[in-house]
Amino acid sequence: MTDIPANDATNDAEARTRTREAALIRKRYRAERRFRMYGLAAILAALGMLTVLLVSIVSAGLPAFTTTQIALDLNFDAGDIDPGGSRDPAKLASANYRGALLKSLRAEFPGSETRQGRRDALNMISNNVPFVMRDMVLADPFIIGTTQRVWVKSSADIDQLAKGSIDRTLPESDRRVDNRQLAWFEKLEREERIRTVFNSTFFTTADSREPEQAGILGAVIGSALTLIITLLLSFPVGVMAAVYLEEFAPKNRWTDLIEVNINNLAAVPSIVFGLLGLAVFLNFFGLPRSAPVVGGMVLALMTLPTIIIASRAALKAVPPSIREAALGMGASRLQTVTHHVLPLAMPGILTGTIIGMAQALGETAPLLMIGMVAFIVDVPGGFTDPATVLPVQIFLWADAPERAFVERTSAAIMVLLTFLIMMNLFAVLLRKKFERRW
Amino acid sequence: MTDAAMSEDNTPKELEAALEKAPETEAVKALPIKVRATDVNVFYGDNHALKDVTIDIPEHRVTAFIGPSGCGKSTFLRCINRMNDTIDICRIEGKIEIDDRDIYDRSIDVVQLRAKVGMVFQKPNPFPKSIYDNIAYGPRIHGMVAGKTDTDEMVEASLKRAGLWAEVKDRLAQPGTSLSGGQQQRLCIARAIAVSPQVILMDEPCSALDPIATARIEELIDELRRNFTIVIVTHSMQQAARVSQKTAFFHLGVLVEQGNTEQIFTNPVDKRTQDYITGRFG
Ligand SMILES: Nc1ncnc2c1ncn2[C@@H]1O[C@H](COP(=O)(O)OP(=O)(O)O)[C@@H](O)[C@H]1O
Ligand SMILES: [Mg+2]
Numbered sequence: 001m002t003d004i005p006a007n008d009a010t011n012d013a014e015a016r017t018r019t020r021e022a023a024l025i026r027k028r029y030r031a032e033r034r035f036r037m038y039g040l041a042a043i044l045a046a047l048g049m050l051t052v053l054l055v056s057i058v059s060a061g062l063p064a065f066t067t068t069q070i071a072l073d074l075n076f077d078a079g080d081i082d083p084g085g086s087r088d089p090a091k092l093a094s095a096n097y098r099g100a101l102l103k104s105l106r107a108e109f110p111g112s113e114t115r116q117g118r119r120d121a122l123n124m125i126s127n128n129v130p131f132v133m134r135d136m137v138l139a140d141p142f143i144i145g146t147t148q149r150v151w152v153k154s155s156a157d158i159d160q161l162a163k164g165s166i167d168r169t170l171p172e173s174d175r176r177v178d179n180r181q182l183a184w185f186e187k188l189e190r191e192e193r194i195r196t197v198f199n200s201t202f203f204t205t206a207d208s209r210e211p212e213q214a215g216i217l218g219a220v221i222g223s224a225l226t227l228i229i230t231l232l233l234s235f236p237v238g239v240m241a242a243v244y245l246e247e248f249a250p251k252n253r254w255t256d257l258i259e260v261n262i263n264n265l266a267a268v269p270s271i272v273f274g275l276l277g278l279a280v281f282l283n284f285f286g287l288p289r290s291a292p293v294v295g296g297m298v299l300a301l302m303t304l305p306t307i308i309i310a311s312r313a314a315l316k317a318v319p320p321s322i323r324e325a326a327l328g329m330g331a332s333r334l335q336t337v338t339h340h341v342l343p344l345a346m347p348g349i350l351t352g353t354i355i356g357m358a359q360a361l362g363e364t365a366p367l368l369m370i371g372m373v374a375f376i377v378d379v380p381g382g383f384t385d386p387a388t389v390l391p392v393q394i395f396l397w398a399d400a401p402e403r404a405f406v407e408r409t410s411a412a413i414m415v416l417l418t419f420l421i422m423m424n425l426f427a428v429l430l431r432k433k434f435e436r437r438w
Numbered sequence: 439m440t441d442a443a444m445s446e447d448n449t450p451k452e453l454e455a456a457l458e459k460a461p462e463t464e465a466v467k468a469l470p471i472k473v474r475a476t477d478v479n480v481f482y483g484d485n486h487a488l489k490d491v492t493i494d495i496p497e498h499r500v501t502a503f504i505g506p507s508g509c510g511k512s513t514f515l516r517c518i519n520r521m522n523d524t525i526d527i528c529r530i531e532g533k534i535e536i537d538d539r540d541i542y543d544r545s546i547d548v549v550q551l552r553a554k555v556g557m558v559f560q561k562p563n564p565f566p567k568s569i570y571d572n573i574a575y576g577p578r579i580h581g582m583v584a585g586k587t588d589t590d591e592m593v594e595a596s597l598k599r600a601g602l603w604a605e606v607k608d609r610l611a612q613p614g615t616s617l618s619g620g621q622q623q624r625l626c627i628a629r630a631i632a633v634s635p636q637v638i639l640m641d642e643p644c645s646a647l648d649p650i651a652t653a654r655i656e657e658l659i660d661e662l663r664r665n666f667t668i669v670i671v672t673h674s675m676q677q678a679a680r681v682s683q684k685t686a687f688f689h690l691g692v693l694v695e696q697g698n699t700e701q702i703f704t705n706p707v708d709k710r711t712q713d714y715i716t717g718r719f720g
Contacts, residue, residue, distance in 0.1 A: 250526055321563035325626070327524060329576040330553035330633065339575075340565060 057417075061410030067199035067212060068154040068162040070125060070188060074133060075104040078145040087141050095137075097130035104147075109184050120181050126153035126212050151195065156211040156404035161185060162194060165403060176403075202411065206379045207393065211404030214397075216412050218379045222292055222372070222387030223361060223419075225380060229296020230303055230360050235353055237300075238307030239342075242349075245308075246315040247337050266305035273302045274366030282370060289371040290386040298366045303356040310352020314345035347434035354427040358420050364391040390416045469496035472637060472667040473518060478532035480513050480522065487513050491532070491693045493686055495637075500659060500668045502682035502699065504675060506714065509688040511671040515639050518669065519555035520548050536637065553580050556630035558640040562622035564614030564629070569606050572614040572625055573597060576633040592632060599665075600628030601658055620651025627658065631666070638662065640670040644677065656681050675715060679703050687711045 078085070080099040082092060105121040106112055112121035129152050137144060157176045160166050162185075172179050188194050206218025241262075249255045277298035281287045287294050318341050326336040367373070372388050373396065380387035388396070390412065397409040473495035480488035488510045495501045503511040513522065520541060522528040534541050541551055553576070564572050573593040577583040583592050593610070597603040602624045606617070614625050623643055630638055640659070644652040659668060659681050672678050678685050679699060686696040687710075695702065695711045706712045 319563075321559065321561060322565065323524075324521070324557075324559060325563040325565060325629075326575075328519065328521065328552060328557035328559070329579070329629065330549050330551075331575075331579055332549050335579055339579075344566065 057410050057413050060407055061412075061414045062407075063163050063165070064202060064404075064407040064411035065199050066163075066196050067201065068159040069151040069195050069197055070154050070158070071149055071151050071193035071195075072108055072125070072129075073104060073147050074101070074129075074150050074152075075107065075147045076100060076133065076137060076143050076145060077103055081137060082141075082144050087144075089138060092137055092141065093134065095134070097133045097137075101130055101133060111180060117180065120178060121184075123155055124158055124181060124184060126155055127210060128153065128213055151197075153201070153212050154194075156402060157181075158185060159212055160403055162196065202408070206377050207375060207388070207396070208377055211400075211402050211408060214405070214408060216390070216393065216415055218376060219388050219390045219393035219412070220415070222295075222376075222380050223389040225292035225383055225387060226295040226299060226367075226372075226389055227357055227361060229293055229383060230299040231353070231357060233297060233300035234303045234307050234356065238304050238353070238356075239311050239349060241304075242308045242311030242315060243337060243342065246312050247341065248333065262305050262308050266309060269365075270302055270363055271365040271369065273298050274369030276301065277366060278369045288384050288386075290374045290376070290388075291384045292372075292380065292387050293383040294370050295367050295372050295387075295389065296383075298370060299360040299363060302363065302366065303360050306356035306359065307349075307353050310355070311345070311349045314348025314352065315341060317348060318344045347430050351427045351431050354423050354430070358423045358427075361389075361419060361423070362391055362416070364389075364395055367392055368395075390419070469499060471495065472497040472536065473669070474535045474538075475514075475517070476533045476535075478514065478517060478530065478534060480510070480517065480531075481529045482525070483527045487691050488517075489691045493693060493696055495667065495669060496684060497667050498663055498665075499684055500663050500670060500682040501684040501686065502678035503669070503671045503686050503688060504673070504678050504714070505688035505694075507673065510691045511688050512641050514688070515557075515641055515669060515671050518637065518639055519552050519557055521552075521557065523548060553633050554635055555637045555639060556633065556635035558623070558626050558630055558638065558643050560642040561646050562619055562626050564617070564622050564625050566613060566615055568611045569597075569614050569617070569625060570610040572629050573632045576629060580633055582633065596628045596632040599631055599662070600624045601654065601661075602628055618651070620647050620654060623647060623651070623655060624658065627655075627662075631662070635666065637667045637669065640668065642671050642673060645673065652677070675703070687714060689714070 077100045080103070081095045081097065084091070102118065102122075105118070109117070109121045109124070111117050132150070132152060136148070136150070154162065157166070158181070161168075161177050161182075166175060166177055168175075168182060175182075177185070185194070201213060202215045204217055205213060205215030208214040245255060245258065277294060281294045281297055282289060322340050322344065323336055326340045327333070331339065367389060373392050374386060374388065375396070376386050376388050378385070394409055394412045394416065397405045397412060400409075471494045475491055475493050475495075478488055478491040479486070491510075491514055503515065505511055516522045517530055517534060518536075518541075522530060530542065536551075536555070539546070565575065567575070570593055573596050574583070574589050577589065577592050583589045594603060594607075597606060602621060605621060606612075606625075614622065617625060623646075627638075627643075644655050647655065656677065659670065662668060670678075670681065682699045684696065685699040685702040687694045687702065687706075687708075689710050695706060695708045702711065703715060706715055
C-alpha cells in the first residue's frame, strides 16, 4: 500500500519526461520545417527576380529580331543612272541613285513634291535604299530604264509604327510619324505592300546611326577577337603559374606573399586594370587604341588571378597518392605533373578558365578606358582593327534615345546572355563528365 | 655457406637450396646484404623522427619493420627510395647503401634509384588509367619497352608474376580503379615489378584489405622474394611472423631490436620488444 503513491510518483515523473521529450521533438521538427521554408522562400525569390528580369528583357528585345519592309516601285531612270549610256561599271558605281530614288518616291507618294513632303517620303524608308539600287544595277545593268518592285527596308520609325509601338491616335505633334506619313503607310498596308521579315541585318552588320541598319556582328566579332587574345595570354600563363606554385615552389614566406597577392589581385576592381592598360599598353608601348589586342591584354590581366586560383584548387584536389605512385615508379617531378596531375586537374582548370572567360566577356569598364567604346561601323577584320565588344555595344545603345535602339539593346543583351549561358553550361557539362576519376 | 651462395649472380633456386641446408639464423646472417643503413637520422623540421638507425637488409629475404604507429617505420622505409626528398622540411643524415653504393651520393640519380627500388603504398593507388596503362607506364618512361608487342609481353609477364593475370586478362582496358581493393593492391605490386626493381618497399600493404585479400598478398610476397628483396612495414605482428625472415622493431624513432623473425617473436632481448610483442602497448 505504501509504495503505490511512490509508484504513481515515478509514473508521473516518467510521463512528464515523455511529454517533455515529445515537446522537444515537436519543437525540433518545427524548427527544421521552418528552416526549409526559409530556404525555399529564398530560392523562389531569387527565381522570381530572375524571371522578371528575363521576361522584361525578352519582351523588350524580341521585336528587334524582326524588321519591316515596304514594296516600292523603283524607277531605275536612265537619265540619272547612266546619262551617257556607256554601262561603264566605274561610272555606274558613283551614279546619281538618289535622284532616281526621289523620282520613284514622287510617283509612289502623292504629295511629296514639296520639300516637307520629300523629307517625309525619304523618312519612310531606310537611307540605304540608294545603295541597294546601286548594287542591283551593278549586278544587272539591264534593269536601267526599267521600273522594279523591290522590298526595301523601312525607316526605324515606320518599323515602330508597323510593330504597333507608335500610338496612331496620339496628336500629330506628339508622334514621330506625321499625318501624311501615316496616311501613306495605311495606304501601303491596304495594298499589302508592308511586310514583317526576320531581321538578318541585326546579325550581319556592325553599329550604325540608323537603328534599322545597326547590327551586333561587329561587337560579336570584337568580343571574339578580344577573348581569343585573353585566352591565349591568360590560360598558359595562369596554368603555368598555378603548376609552379602548387607543384614545384617551396612553401616559404615568398610563395605565401605571392599567394596573398594573387588573391588580392582577384579582388581589384576591373576599371583599375583598364587604367593600367591605358597607361602601359597605350601610352607607354603605343599600341593602337580601341583594338581587340589591347582589350584582350587588359582582360587577360583581369582573368589571370581567376584562372590561377581555379587551377590551384584543381591541382590541390588531385590526391597526393597519385603523385606518390608516379614518383615511386621513378617518374620525374615534371613527368608526374604532365602525365598524371595535370590531366586529372584539367577539367577543373578548364571549368575555371571558362568561368574566367565568361567574366571577361561581360566586362565593360576596363574596355571603356582603352577606347573600345568608340562608334565603329565596320566589322573588325583583325586584332588591331578598331572594335567594340558586346557589353560596350549594349552600353552604347542603352544611351541612344531612339525607341528602336531600346529594343536593340535588349536584343543585344539576349545575345550576350546566350553566349554566357552557353559557356557556363559547357563548364557544368565538363565538370559533370570528368567528376572524380580516382 | 658455399662460395656460390655468396656470389652476386646466384640463381634464386640455388640460394633456396643453400638456405634450406643452413639454419634460418645463420642463413640471414650469411646472406649478401642488399641495403645497409648506418647511423641514419631523420628530422622533420625540429622533430627528430629517426635516431641513429643502423640495419642490414639481406638480399632475397623479407624484412619486416614493426612498432607502434608514429615510431618512424614509414619514415625509414621512405629513406630507402628517397621518397622523403619530396618533403620540403625533411632532412636526412647518415648513410644508406644499396649494393655498397651510397644512395644519397650526388652521383646517384633519384629517378634511376626509384626504378631500382620500387614501392607499394598503404592505400592501393593505381593511376586512374586502364589496367594495361598502369603496368606499362613505368617501363615506358624508363625506355624499357619498344613497340606494342614488347609492351604487351611486359604487361602480361608482370601481371602473371603478381598473380593477377587470370582475373584481369579480359579487361585490360578497364580502369585500374574499377578493381577490388585487393586486386588494386596486386595491380600496384605488378606495376612496381614491371620495371624489374631489385628492392620492393611495402608500407602496410594490407592494412586496407580484408583477410582473404591479405592472405593472397602474403602468398605473393613469399613468392616475390625469390626475385626481389622485400622490405615490409606492418602493424600486424602475425603478418610479420608469417611473411618475414628478418624483423626490426622500432620504438619512438629508435631501432630497438633486430634479428631473425623467429627469435624476435619467441625470444626478444629488449624489454620494450617483449612488451610490444605481448601486446602491452602499441
Ligand atoms: N610528412 C611529414 N611531415 C612532418 N612530420 C612527419 C611526416 N611524416 C611523418 N612525420 C612524423 O614522423 C614521425 C614518424 O612517422 P611515421 O614514419 O609515419 O611513423 P609510422 O609509419 O611508424 O607510423 C611521426 O612523429 C610523424 O609525426
Ligand atoms: Mg606508417
